[in-house]
Amino acid sequence: MEIFTISGYEEVGRNMTCIEVSGDRIILDMGIRVDxxxxxxxxxxxxxxxxxxxxxxxxxDDSYIHTAKAIIISHGHLDHxxxxxxxxxxxxxxxxxxxxTLELCKMEKVKNDLYKIDYGDIIQIGRNVSVEFVYVxxxxxxxxxxxxxxxxxxIVYACDFKFDDTPTLGEKPDYDRLKEVGREGVKLLIxxxxxxxxxGRCPSEKIIYHxxxxxxxxxxxxxxxxxxxxxxxxxxxxLIQILNKxxxxxxxxxxxxxxxxxxxxxxESGLIDIPENxxxxxxxxxxxxxxxxxxxxxxxxxxxxxxxxxxxDAVLTRIANGKLPYKIEKGDEIYFLAGTIPNPLxxxxxxxxxxxxxxxxxxxxxxxxxxxxxxxxxxxxxIRILNPEYIIPCHGDLKMISSYVELAxxxxxxxxxxxxxxxxxxxxxxx
Numbered sequence: 001m002e003i004f005t006i007s008g009y010e011e012v013g014r015n016m017t018c019i020e021v022s023g024d025r026i027i028l029d030m031g032i033r034v035d036x037x038x039x040x041x042x043x044x045x046x047x048x049x050x051x052x053x054x055x056x057x058x059x060x061d062d063s064y065i066h067t068a069k070a071i072i073i074s075h076g077h078l079d080h081x082x083x084x085x086x087x088x089x090x091x092x093x094x095x096x097x098x099x100x101t102l103e104l105c106k107m108e109k110v111k112n113d114l115y116k117i118d119y120g121d122i123i124q125i126g127r128n129v130s131v132e133f134v135y136v137x138x139x140x141x142x143x144x145x146x147x148x149x150x151x152x153x154x155i156v157y158a159c160d161f162k163f164d165d166t167p168t169l170g171e172k173p174d175y176d177r178l179k180e181v182g183r184e185g186v187k188l189l190i191x192x193x194x195x196x197x198x199x200g201r202c203p204s205e206k207i208i209y210h211x212x213x214x215x216x217x218x219x220x221x222x223x224x225x226x227x228x229x230x231x232x233x234x235x236x237x238x239l240i241q242i243l244n245k246x247x248x249x250x251x252x253x254x255x256x257x258x259x260x261x262x263x264x265x266x267x268e269s270g271l272i273d274i275p276e277n278x279x280x281x282x283x284x285x286x287x288x289x290x291x292x293x294x295x296x297x298x299x300x301x302x303x304x305x306x307x308x309x310x311x312x313d314a315v316l317t318r319i320a321n322g323k324l325p326y327k328i329e330k331g332d333e334i335y336f337l338a339g340t341i342p343n344p345l346x347x348x349x350x351x352x353x354x355x356x357x358x359x360x361x362x363x364x365x366x367x368x369x370x371x372x373x374x375x376x377x378x379x380x381x382x383i384r385i386l387n388p389e390y391i392i393p394c395h396g397d398l399k400m401i402s403s404y405v406e407l408a409x410x411x412x413x414x415x416x417x418x419x420x421x422x423x424x425x426x427x428x429x430x431x
Contacts, residue, residue: 139372153187256306
């Protein structure tokens, strides 16, 4: 078998890998690099050509890969599926994923056939390859650890995952199946490294559930705004359910294009129901009109909005900059149900946003968050469950990937013998 590391092996994001087994080529993920879009915020990304997007390192450079039997998308984060509308059509191959992710792909108006897979299914996609999705938790619904059953041995693609044994939406990870896969024998593990430098195990989303309960008990009588990841359906759903359970006498408004898109996909795929006292607005004109009403009686509404990272065009950023008809006043409460994504641009944008909000009198409650990525001991657990013959770490910069190698060496692996550091656009043959 041969592994082509198209992108995602030098950075967090832009994930795309190609596997070749006895002539059958399979693509795993097709994502964008979100922080590169932020860097070029003075440019209308939608008007750039595919070649310009590649040059700016926003989408993968797959120019040397020409054919594929299938495109497998592990889950619905932009850094894993966001480039399908630009790259997928050239392969004339079906996109295989779980229902929620396929709903997102439909919104991208991809021309490829969309093939739904359910957890536990094993689908033949070539003479020498079949695919299975194993249930695992993450910060977005319907994430999978992908298992390729090939004539050369099993390839496990774990990008992204966490081991949450007390999730508040869905079940705990399918440890039994992962252990079976390990006993059957794993030739190669391709695995993310995003939070490898965090020691211990990643905390459960249940912790945030209880924190939101505590927040709901202490809400003031001024303006109330929550912001979080649009894709974090579990957290948004928990927030709505808790506010309703506490009988908060306010109408809930969800504002922002990405919020609308992800929630629509979640509703269509049967993951959540939206209560009657919740309204969702994605279009700019709709948001302007509803905020004109809200500003006259802020104590009758709770807002859930985009903008937790200070993104330029997000709702909270526009409010802070005075570009929407909602004025922050002394005593208004703003809750960041998200951490700061750790890159310099993000840190700077988030600092600027928080400072503006504070200067306008807002009370800031930030870093109400647990990660969706495995910590160091979670990774150790996965290695011990699967006992792979070879490992290739991905989805991280060199520091993250090197830190993973250190962990693997503690488990008996040796660099360039059975664990390999690869960079973007390299190939590696596994015998």
